[in-house]
Amino acid sequence: MADVRPFRALRPADSLAGEVIAPPYDVLSEAEARMLATPKSFLHITRSEVDLSPGTDAHSAAAYAKARENLDFFQDQGWLLEDTDPAYYLYTLKMGTHLQSGFLALCSVEEYDNGRIAKHEFTRPDKEDDRVKHMEALDAQVGLVFLAYRQSDTLAAVIERSLSIQPLWTVTTDDGVQHTLRRVTANDEIRTAFLRIERLYIADGHHRSAAASRVHAARQTEASSTFLAGLFPEDQLQILAYNRVVHDFNGKSVDDFIASVEQTFDLTLGEPRPQRAGQFSMFLGDRWYFLTLKPKVKVPSDPVSQLDASVLQDHLLAPILGIEDPRRSNRITFIGGIRGPEALEQSVRQGNAVAFHLFPTSLSQLFAVADAGQVMPPKSTWFEPKLREGVVSRRL
Numbered sequence: 464m465a466d467v468r469p470f471r472a473l474r475p476a477d478s479l480a481g482e483v484i485a486p487p488y489d490v491l492s493e494a495e496a497r498m499l500a501t502p503k504s505f506l507h508i509t510r511s512e513v514d515l516s517p518g519t520d521a522h523s524a525a526a527y528a529k530a531r532e533n534l535d536f537f538q539d540q541g542w543l544l545e546d547t548d549p550a551y552y553l554y555t556l557k558m559g560t561h562l563q564s565g566f567l568a569l570c571s572v573e574e575y576d577n578g579r580i581a582k583h584e585f586t587r588p589d590k591e592d593d594r595v596k597h598m599e600a601l602d603a604q605v606g607l608v609f610l611a612y613r614q615s616d617t618l619a620a621v622i623e624r625s626l627s628i629q630p631l632w633t634v635t636t637d638d639g640v641q642h643t644l645r646r647v648t649a650n651d652e653i654r655t656a657f658l659r660i661e662r663l664y665i666a667d668g669h670h671r672s673a674a675a676s677r678v679h680a681a682r683q684t685e686a687s688s689t690f691l692a693g694l695f696p697e698d699q700l701q702i703l704a705y706n707r708v709v710h711d712f713n714g715k716s717v718d719d720f721i722a723s724v725e726q727t728f729d730l731t732l733g734e735p736r737p738q739r740a741g742q743f744s745m746f747l748g749d750r751w752y753f754l755t756l757k758p759k760v761k762v763p764s765d766p767v768s769q770l771d772a773s774v775l776q777d778h779l780l781a782p783i784l785g786i787e788d789p790r791r792s793n794r795i796t797f798i799g800g801i802r803g804p805e806a807l808e809q810s811v812r813q814g815n816a817v818a819f820h821l822f823p824t825s826l827s828q829l830f831a832v833a834d835a836g837q838v839m840p841p842k843s844t845w846f847e848p849k850l851r852e853g854v855v856s857r858r859l
Contacts, residue, residue, distance in 0.1 A: 465579070465612070466571040467657035468689060469549035469649035472855040473603070476544055479503060480632040483542060484642065484851040488606070493521070503542050505853030507533040508605055522593050527600035534601050534856075545858070549649050552855055553625045554693055557641040558701075558848040564622050565695030566653065567607065567855050570663065572679045572688050575672050580610065580663045581833035584841070586673045594674035598859075604675065605856040608668035608692040609846065611700055611826060617656045618696065640848045644855075657694075664833050666700065666846055668692075678859075686859045693850050697826045703800030704736075705842045707775070707819045708810045710794045713785040717748070720817070723783045728754040735804030737822040740771060744820040746807050754779075766831040771821050772840040790841045797842040 475483035482501060488509035491499065496510040497517075506513060511530035512521040519526060537543045552567040574580050598604060612618075625647050633643040647653070665672060675690035712720045724730060728743075733753030737744045743754040760778065762768055768777070780786040786795050796815075798806050800823065807818035824844050832839050 563699035569689035
């Protein structure tokens with residue numbers, strides 16, 4: 464079962480939504496955040512260092528205090544308003560021809576703690592600590608945990624009916640994505656439908672959910688027993704590739720590198736994007752190649768080893784290029800698939816050694832890893848479009 468509850472949202476005044484909602488806090492550099500932080504932008508709450516001296520530590524007590532001050536100020540100014548009655552919220556994102564709709568609601572910390580809300584990656588203690596301190600300083604949850612669930616005909620019907628509700632607002636952001644929010648009166652139908660969902664899966668937001676668990680362990684209040692989430696059905700989600708750029712050949716010449724690769728992979732001239740799982744596009748010199756493992760190379764049958772990110776890591780990045788720990792190596796850069804193969808080409812032409820375009824991980828692969836209690840390699844999934852911050856928040 465998935466215990467999914469309505470809540471009283473703290474959300475932008477409808478006429479100001481376009482000025483308030485902001486990109487996720489962790490996809491921007493400080494310089495980008497300062498540039499995008501217009502007066503009513505939610506970045507003043509999620510990236511409060513923009514209101515402090517340049518170079519101020521974003522994890523300092525001063526930054527957390529400023530975030531709380533800004534949240535209170537936004538509410539005092541009427542830029543953020545708190546609904547009087549609990550409700551669910553239907554959040555729709557349209558990027559080109561892709562459309563996805565999901566409910567914004569509260570999920571159970573207990574279900575996260577007991578694994579009913581499944582994880583697929585490790586968290587970093589420093590990032591967890593940051594989210595805990597931010598939540599405690601604000602006495603609020605201001606970021607959504609992005610959750611996925613297996614397709615449900617019942618919930619699909621509820622979403623379809625809810626799409627007929629008049630939107631509170633519709634905003635098209637600078638990246639061309641259209642965001643729409645609808646308020647759905649709290650009703651037993653939605654909660655009952657989610658109770659039939661066996662398991663929820665974290666798509667993005669491992670640090671936020673871990674932080675919510677830690678805050679509840681300390682507070683033990685009714686408010687802290689839940690966390691803010693966006694819940695989307697698997698058939699509406701879009702995963703793009705998460706690509707790799709390696710800065711050097713680990714002391715090898717180009718010819719030696721190619722010879723090493725050809726011992727394990729079949730190498731042919733190719734295209735910028737792989738055509739299927741198990742195929743990789745490699746940009747080297749000024750051309751694209753296709754790589755596929757030779758039939759003699761055996762891959763373990765567990766769900767992690769079967770991932771393309773694991774195959775590339777286990778059979779090329781580690782043994783040939785010497786990148787044993789991609790989480791910590793400064794010889795590799797990860798580039799989100801939204802930037803396309805052009806970003807990979809540019810990186811190599813600017814002096815990096817080689818770039819790899821992967822085939823996107825599927826939701827079924829993510830679910831299989833999480834169900835097995837395993838973790839995915841770093842930077843295995845890139846979801847688009849990104850959920851904006853400031854769409855809804857909640858006071859604790």
